[in-house]
Amino acid sequence: MPSQHQLRRRSAATTPLLLGLLLLTFVLVALGLGDRAIARMAAETLIRVTMVVGFWIFVGNSGVVSFGHAAFGCIGAYVSAWLTLNPAMKAALLPGLPEGLAAADWPVLPAAIAGGLAAAVIALLTGAAILRLSGIAASIATFAFLAMVNTIWANWTPVTGGTSSVVGLDRYITPWVALGWAFAAILVAALHAHSASGLALRATREDEVAAAASGIDRYRHRLLAYTLSGFFCGIGGALMGHFIGVINPDGFYLGLTFLMLAMLVIGGVGSLSGAVVGVLALSIAVEGLVRLEKGIAVGATTFALPPGSQEIILAVAMILILIFRPAGLMAGREVMLPARWVARRGT
Amino acid sequence: MVLALEQVGVAFGGFRALTDVTLSVAPGQVVGLIGPNGAGKTTCVNVLTGFQRPTHGKVILQGREVSGLAAHEMRRAGVARTFQAGRLFGGLDVLDNLACTGVGLGLRRSVAEHEASALLNWMGMAALESRAAAGLPYTDERRVAIARALMGKPRFLLLDEPAAGMSEAEAADLAALIGRIAAELGVGCLLIEHNVGLVLSVCTQVVVLDGGRIIEKGDREAILGSRAVREAYLGTYAEAA
Ligand SMILES: Nc1ncnc2c1ncn2[C@@H]1O[C@H](COP(=O)(O)OP(=O)(O)OP(=O)(O)O)[C@@H](O)[C@H]1O
Ligand SMILES: [Mg+2]
Numbered sequence: 001m002p003s004q005h006q007l008r009r010r011s012a013a014t015t016p017l018l019l020g021l022l023l024l025t026f027v028l029v030a031l032g033l034g035d036r037a038i039a040r041m042a043a044e045t046l047i048r049v050t051m052v053v054g055f056w057i058f059v060g061n062s063g064v065v066s067f068g069h070a071a072f073g074c075i076g077a078y079v080s081a082w083l084t085l086n087p088a089m090k091a092a093l094l095p096g097l098p099e100g101l102a103a104a105d106w107p108v109l110p111a112a113i114a115g116g117l118a119a120a121v122i123a124l125l126t127g128a129a130i131l132r133l134s135g136i137a138a139s140i141a142t143f144a145f146l147a148m149v150n151t152i153w154a155n156w157t158p159v160t161g162g163t164s165s166v167v168g169l170d171r172y173i174t175p176w177v178a179l180g181w182a183f184a185a186i187l188v189a190a191l192h193a194h195s196a197s198g199l200a201l202r203a204t205r206e207d208e209v210a211a212a213a214s215g216i217d218r219y220r221h222r223l224l225a226y227t228l229s230g231f232f233c234g235i236g237g238a239l240m241g242h243f244i245g246v247i248n249p250d251g252f253y254l255g256l257t258f259l260m261l262a263m264l265v266i267g268g269v270g271s272l273s274g275a276v277v278g279v280l281a282l283s284i285a286v287e288g289l290v291r292l293e294k295g296i297a298v299g300a301t302t303f304a305l306p307p308g309s310q311e312i313i314l315a316v317a318m319i320l321i322l323i324f325r326p327a328g329l330m331a332g333r334e335v336m337l338p339a340r341w342v343a344r345r346g347t
Numbered sequence: 348m349v350l351a352l353e354q355v356g357v358a359f360g361g362f363r364a365l366t367d368v369t370l371s372v373a374p375g376q377v378v379g380l381i382g383p384n385g386a387g388k389t390t391c392v393n394v395l396t397g398f399q400r401p402t403h404g405k406v407i408l409q410g411r412e413v414s415g416l417a418a419h420e421m422r423r424a425g426v427a428r429t430f431q432a433g434r435l436f437g438g439l440d441v442l443d444n445l446a447c448t449g450v451g452l453g454l455r456r457s458v459a460e461h462e463a464s465a466l467l468n469w470m471g472m473a474a475l476e477s478r479a480a481a482g483l484p485y486t487d488e489r490r491v492a493i494a495r496a497l498m499g500k501p502r503f504l505l506l507d508e509p510a511a512g513m514s515e516a517e518a519a520d521l522a523a524l525i526g527r528i529a530a531e532l533g534v535g536c537l538l539i540e541h542n543v544g545l546v547l548s549v550c551t552q553v554v555v556l557d558g559g560r561i562i563e564k565g566d567r568e569a570i571l572g573s574r575a576v577r578e579a580y581l582g583t584y585a586e587a588a
Pocket of ligand 2: 388389431507
């Protein structure tokens with residue numbers, strides 16, 4: 001007879017599938033409404049799911065807050081742009097690109113993967129330096145990393161285009177493409193969380209000292225999670241670039257960092273489901289706010305929020321959640337099939 | 348092949364927590380470490396497990412100097428410990444608490460869980476397997492901490508006040524368990540305890556610390572007969588009683 005523990009493990013295996021179904025439903029409803037703006041919102045939301053789930057792989061399991069993950073998005077976006085932009089255009093816009101990149105004319109999928117891999121390599125290298133630090137010091141170091149990447153990107157004009165935007169990215173991101181990547185991120189995040197390394201990392205989050213006494217090498221497990229996490233944030237950045245068609249270093253700076261943190265905090269950093277739910281809840285709320293900012297006509301009068309109130313309302317929502325529901329909407333729980341269903345299927 | 352401190356000194360700034368401490372534990376042996384509050388007992392365990400670098404002297408494991416190893420490396424080398432404060436992984440269930448040590452030692456998760464299950468069984472705690480660690484009663488918490496430390500068959504186990512807060516009967520059960528760990532698993536144990544009766548009942552060898560120095564060392568009779576011990580430790584204990 002399986003123990004309670006084993007049943008719980010089996011139930012937990014249903015989490016990525018249920019989250020996938022939730023996102024699938026979201027896409028079907030969004031497309032079913034037949035509104036182009038809503039379909040775009042759906043694609044953007046799923047790109048954010050990819051990024052925030054990537055972000056969660058590190059933050060959720062290690063308990064170390066990172067302010068640096070938007071920089072991985074930046075790296076992913078630019079690498080994908082360098083590899084896919086029309087070479088003639090690159091010669092004009094980015095004259096400093098090394099020959100290999102200048103001539104590259106890659107298909108979009110390998111370019112996105114290369115963007116993710118480049119971000120993962122940078123995560124591995126910077127993580128090797130940063131992740132020996134304990135909690136708050138590591139967080140501050142990730143923030144310094146973000147500032148560093150932003151400064152390099154804003155000033156290395158011949159290669160990055162500097163603060164002027166790089167334009168002309170192939171806009172191939174449909175809600176379906178974004179859904180595919182979001183699901184891949186969820187699947188990898190769940191596999192990692194269930195792995196030996198994921199368990200070891202959560203032990204260090206619960207109690208660093210006891211984890212060391214259990215033989216756990218905190219640094220190694222943190223570094224693995226940070227690298228995986230960098231990969232999906234890099235992918236998310238690449239998707240975002242090809243979604244909008246225009247990229248700029250400031251698109252991957254404080255605004256995105258704040259948005260990712262807010263989504264994770266509101267959904268709840270304690271579970272993968274929290275990361276996904278946080279993105280959905282906030283994206284839907286933001287869409288509503290944007291519409292209010294544009295104004296809703298009721299009879300002869302138009303009600304409109306002053307522009308910029310979106311950010312303020314997000315910040316207020318985050319603070320309220322921190323005060324009244326500090327563990328977030330999901331409060332550390334995962335969506336999963338009840339143990340008895342899984343048990344019946346298992347026997 | 349033993350675990351030993353050789354003339355170890357530890358200084359925190361100008362304060363000398365340990366001075367010239369030499370002691371050793373052999374496989375299958377239970378050594379008691381007693382002494383008043385602040386005597387340096389926990390500091391000894393910290394030095395033996397890589398949590399504290401000695402300022403002077405050496406830590407020796409199986410004839411090799413291991414003074415520079417990190418805490419997780421000491422655990423992998425076979426030196427396990429528990430903490431005065433319990434320190435379970437509160438958000439995980441009991442089985443996962445044990446499995447954490449398994450994966451820390453390099454096992455696959457399923458193998459770690461399998462071993463954890465068997466170990467809980469051996470300790471008569473199979474029923475606790477799926478309980479959240481955070482809500483456990485005090486005595487169970489202590490026993491789970493011991494089980495977690497026993498994963499992967501360490502060669503040495505250092506117990507920091509495992510019976511604190513236990514009733515007489517519970518402490519007696521614990522003494523029996525420690526005896527089994529030494530006899531059946533061949534693990535060398537170092538037992539820190541304020542309950543002197545418990546220490547004298549399970550330990551073949553007792554070391555008494557006071558003010559960071561060893562003031563007595565020997566078997567039960569030697570400790571009971573020692574004037575220095577009576578003055579430094581048993582005296583205060585008797586007065587309090
Ligand atoms: N990290 C540290 N920094 C400074 N002083 C310390 C540190 N750790 C321990 N001490 C001091 O060293 C002395 C010995 O402490 P230790 O914890 O080893 O005592 P103990 O014998 O375990 O006492 P108790 O029975 O209260 O647990 C105490 O005076 C303590 O205040
Ligand atoms: Mg102590």
